[in-house]
Amino acid sequence: xxxxxxxxxxxxxxxxxxxxxxxxxxxxxxxxxxxxxxxxxxxxxxxxxxxxxxxxxxxxxxxxxxxxxxxxxxxxxxxxxxxxxxxxxxxxxxxxxxxxxxxxxx
Amino acid sequence: xxxxxxxxxxxxxxxxxxxxxxxxxxxxxxxxxxxxxxxxxxxxxxxxxxxxxxxxxxxxxxxxxxxxxxxxxxxxxxxxxxxxxxxxxxxxxxxxxxxxxxxxxxxxxxxxxxxxxxxxxxxxxxxxxxxxxxxxxxxxxxxxxxxxxxxxxxxxxxxxxxxxxxxxxxxxxxxxxxxxxxxxxxxxxxxxxxxxxxxxxxxxxxxxxxxxxxxxxxxxxxxxxxxxxxxxxxxxxxxxxxxxxxxxxx
Numbered sequence: 001x002x003x004x005x006x007x008x009x010x011x012x013x014x015x016x017x018x019x020x021x022x023x024x025x026x027x028x029x030x031x032x033x034x035x036x037x038x039x040x041x042x043x044x045x046x047x048x049x050x051x052x053x054x055x056x057x058x059x060x061x062x063x064x065x066x067x068x069x070x071x072x073x074x075x076x077x078x079x080x081x082x083x084x085x086x087x088x089x090x091x092x093x094x095x096x097x098x099x100x101x102x103x104x105x106x
Numbered sequence: 107x108x109x110x111x112x113x114x115x116x117x118x119x120x121x122x123x124x125x126x127x128x129x130x131x132x133x134x135x136x137x138x139x140x141x142x143x144x145x146x147x148x149x150x151x152x153x154x155x156x157x158x159x160x161x162x163x164x165x166x167x168x169x170x171x172x173x174x175x176x177x178x179x180x181x182x183x184x185x186x187x188x189x190x191x192x193x194x195x196x197x198x199x200x201x202x203x204x205x206x207x208x209x210x211x212x213x214x215x216x217x218x219x220x221x222x223x224x225x226x227x228x229x230x231x232x233x234x235x236x237x238x239x240x241x242x243x244x245x246x247x248x249x250x251x252x253x254x255x256x257x258x259x260x261x262x263x264x265x266x267x268x269x270x271x272x273x274x275x276x277x278x279x280x281x282x283x284x285x286x287x288x289x290x291x292x293x294x295x296x297x298x299x300x301x302x303x304x305x306x307x308x309x310x311x312x313x314x315x316x317x318x319x320x321x322x323x324x325x326x327x328x329x330x331x332x333x334x335x336x337x338x339x340x341x342x343x344x345x346x347x348x349x350x351x352x353x354x355x356x
Contacts, residue, residue: 005159005165009161023163024162025170027305028305068305069163070163070166072163
């Protein structure tokens with residue numbers, strides 16, 4: 001099943017500022033809601049998002065219950081060298097998704 | 107000093123609202139040139155979210171649908187624009203979700219998927235996405251005409267405790283506000299839609315049931331013929347408008 005959509009430019013000039021967009025499939029259940037019978041629906045959220053560029057961490061975010069389902073995270077970085085960007089989301093109930101994208105810098 | 111009892115006040119407010127609605131023009135169908143997709147009436151940010159496939163959460167469902175489909179794409183281009191369509195075995199029109207389930211049961215000997223289940227939404231989104239940009243084109247002939255008429259009658263029928271018809275809001279008062287929200291013309295151009303309020307994808311039937319509950323009417327069950335008739339009327343009413351599936355709506 002599709003779990004994440006990532007948009008990284010395929011190529012960029014060295015030193016160029018590039019925009020990275022990520023969208024991940026997740027219900028982001030807050031833990032504050034109840035069923036019609038009054039039982040608490042347990043929390044199930046993504047807690048952290050990390051992006052590495054050729055192994056070096058360039059972006060990190062902590063996520064909280066107030067963030068909507070299917071979190072969309074976008075940020076920029078400087079294209080320094082060709083290589084791989086790796087994205088990892090981790091959260092409750094052992095949730096873990098890792099995806100990567102390649103970029104050619106010339 | 108005790109305040110005025112709550113109920114008469116509320117009744118007064120409802121009366122004022124009803125009077126305002128009664129004072130507006132009598133239900134007339136929207137002229138073709140004035141038809142607007144809900145897309146045109148929503149905010150810049152929500153439009154941007156729909157336009158960018160990497161920001162549109164509906165695409166997550168499309169990708170799920172694609173892996174469920176496991177077949178060459180292109181085979182079902184344009185199909186979503188033609189539904190609801192007449193089904194000889196049922197002797198009445200069926201909608202896209204019902205068609206997908208019919209194919210599963212009859213041709214694949216697979217169990218039918220539950221209404222609003224992730225898999226049914228994903229398959230519908232995958233099929234509908236292949237009609238994106240194509241004009242809505244439902245077939246109205248002697249067989250489907252009675253169901254179209256039934257749908258039209260339902261659209262104009264006052265119902266629920268608030269005694270509102272669909273037409274009173276969506277033909278007469280579109281573009282104005284209901285609480286903080288802009289009232290759209292109710293053209294089903296983006297279904298299944300990712301509705302931000304739902305934080306999920308949802309079908310046209312879910313949307314219709316939502317509206318019925320809003321008028322404090324008893325909503326029809328998913329798959330009820332009354333809902334499919336209404337879907338047929340809405341698609342006919344939006345004939346020629348472009349499909350945007352999967353749409354994003356507030």
